[in-house]
Amino acid sequence: MKNIKNVILLTILTLSFSCSDNYLDVNGSSASPSSASPALLLPAAQKNSADMLYNADILNGSGDSFNLIGSIHAGVMADSGDRVWYQPEQQYLIINTTYQRIWNNTYTLTLSNYVFIENFEGEGFDNFKAIAKIMKAFHFAMLVDTYGDVPYTEAFARGSNTQPAYDDDKAVYDIIYDELNAAISMIDNAPDGTLPVSTDAMFGGDMSDWQQFANTLKLRMLLRQVNTGEDLSAKYNEIVNNGIGFITSTAAIDPGYADQTSQQNPFYTVFGFVPGSTTPARNNEATRGNEFFVDFLKDNFDDRLSRLFLPADSDSEFRGIPQNVYTNEFRTNATSALGPGLLIGSTQPLQVMLGSEALFLQAEAVQRGLISGDAGALYRSGIAASFAELGVPDAATAAADYESGAFSNKINWDLAVGAGNEIEAIITQKWVAGGFISGFEVWMDRVRTGFPSGIPIPVDARSTVFPSNLLYPESELATNPDNVPDQPNNAAFDRHTFWMQ
Template identity: 35%
Template sequence: MKAKNIFKTSLLTLAFGLLTVGCSDDFYDVNDNPNDPSISTPYQTLPAAQEYFSSLNGTTMTYMGNMFVYNWSKPSNWSANQDYFRYNITNSFNTNIFEGSYVNILKNLTYIENYEDETGAVDYSAYDVIAATMKGFQYQLLVDIYGDIPYSEANKRADNPTPAYDEAAVIYKDVIDKLTAAAQLVNNLPGTAENPGDQDIIFGGDMEKWGAFANTVKLRMLVRLSNTGQDAYIKEEITKIAQNGLGYIQEDVASNPGYSSAMEEQQSPFYGYFFKIDDSEEDRMDFTVASDYTIDYLSSTNDPRLEYLYSEAANGGYAGSHQAVDLPGSGFTSNDLSKVGPGLLKKSDQDQIIMSYAEGLLIQAEAVVRGYMSGDAQALYEEAITSHFVYLGVEDPEVTAEVYYTQTLGNVGWAASTNKIEAIITQKWIALNGIASIESWIDLTRTGYPANLPLPEDAQAAGKTRPVRLLIPNSEQGRNSENAPSQTSDDAFNSDPFWR
């Protein structure tokens, strides 16, 4: 999606203003919208919810995913990220994923869904489609990451400040139903429905694109059920997607309310995570470097994306480090190692990717290979790779991608790959590097691919395996102790998601 050139000042104020809103004690309360909820309308609330949605998924969640699937590491001259390399997954680890999802995303989307225009003059059906799709996306991630979570009783304001926890599998089915209904509503919007236009910082009010996005999120969830013995259900639900006629995403799903370098909080979230407004490096840019495994893998498969996913080291060449708290000083400083690359960190006003076109295509390819839907899996696979080459800015991307994916290498060339699912998931791991690597971690838990990813030295020495979930935060344990599950650190490694 191309960034728009003109944006209303009020839109920018609303969207970026939400980033300064902190968590409150009324965790599940749809509390004050960035302006005033008693008078705020969906028109005002939507861009704020979308901006936080884009920021949380594009920064904290992507960063964590890249660490868990061994894309990124640290240099010897920094002591950062020790919890990642020791796998210290506690009730205080990355709590803003849980808290931010409920406080700043789901509460605002629920406000939109529940809003009633007292005059009856405005039909907000289109906003309902958008809210349902975004909630589906975020609830899917929360279930995949935490398991059972508050759902049916959540977001009810003061009417229920201590909501019950619903079973993960039950939530999945209900979210799938709501995504089905959202896509169907796109085809049945009344002519009087108000279109959000530029207040929708993702699709600019293009409702058919929202329907395709809802379909794609739904397909991702259905494919995730591949190990649960529910093939008949999966096929039935995919048939419903085909029947609504809206298809799947045809471009990167991305937000852009007018990102710029005018102020730090107005930069594109992922870019601003690594650079200041004067383009000088944030500390995170210096202590986040490539892993040796990923550099070696991309090099050994002759993948030109290496030079776009990672930058050349200050001292020359492309190099990474193994994930470890302590590294030797010689050859492992931030000047010796490759940092996050120019294909990912383009400029302060770059679009913030939410779901890439490449991911959507690879989800479809997996569904075809598993027999859930008809289609040309090889064509989808190769188009996905090409799409990623285009996104990164690889020179002459179509030709260069074809040279790459026609190699006789397993998990690269389609014909050379005896295990098609492994090839698809491995290519998704590459395509989501720095974009949505949280999905790569979830796929790794589900499929075991990419195979042979190393473990951090410190975690391995402590006898730990890779985590399969996060733990419910201490803040939630305190305020909702009657319902929040009692967990220990072992649950992060041994309590499998329901779909595994």
């Protein structure tokens, strides 16, 4: 594995040096996919995928990302009481410039490379093209979830069409779902000798893992649509009966991160420490847990608490912060910083989908009667996987003791069954497991299900309803005004994506 990472790192370095003086700045200006091969572009595209999730503004290091906005609106993350880093987000102030980099850079830095790989005219790249299709579907699903209608069919015509039409969000979902199936078939039928072993920074060329990842994405997309009323039973049957299965451990990107400037894991770059030092990184001292989230862990004696957070410097207590409260009581040194289960080190792999999420997805689908299985067993396995992912000692035993000993029907499965509260228990545990790691997913779960229940609206927020969408970016309004769909003033709160019904 070390040799694979070295090859990947060398590949990215070669590409970036040919385009820029900045490490990994592979697409900033002159990084033209037209002069590269799929083998050269794949690790760069995957590195950009990681950035979109955790640091979409990689050049400025602002931390704007799907994970950050999701963690805030899912009631997980809060701003230190003596900082104002996340004040607009906590006030629910959403305008056309809010996190617009995640739109712009997803299209220009990430999807453009996957589209090039997918359409490359050359033999021997079938598995590369399949990976590109899967990752393209992954990113387009997030764009639809965030905005609704998006440019798809005309999105990558380059200079021949600088004002692409917007496609219906449901139509895009259906297309990319079919693309996932096409990618799975491509892998099955790919000629021997086309495995991208040395340049795949995610699964090291293991195409069975890629098929399982695609199948798990399909399950995620189907569960997004549980409130639409559409009969998707044939699709549920297909993902179970195709014999592929789902991911059994966390899918992560690791191009060879290093403890050097501009080479760190992007999550650690934003929330960790400056390379080779104990100096806090840009967002480290501003980022704390929402009081509601921290108290849920404390009140239920959750061993993940000390993995997610550190005790406050002032009194060694674990303490979160009510969102949008800026007082000395909740200053930086009086509240809990991010803990060792999150900030492992600058070289840690970058999580794309947690293994625990895959188990919770299956548990929900079983509980809703959409696939067969044992929902309780899958739920308990999801909790155990989360404990292991965060590095809780003796994770399996600790997780079992936590679940079985709890008096809450949001934790103890038997109590959840007795209360008819199974779905809330599943979503709540998924929220704990992924809140700081898969913030976007837990936000979308809150939009889709209303769970976890009881998350308070921030003090002095501009809405009594938490946000469900972002607005189309100012860049689109300026350059593509005739095609951008109309959005009312309350568009960020009206659940306008097709599955938010």
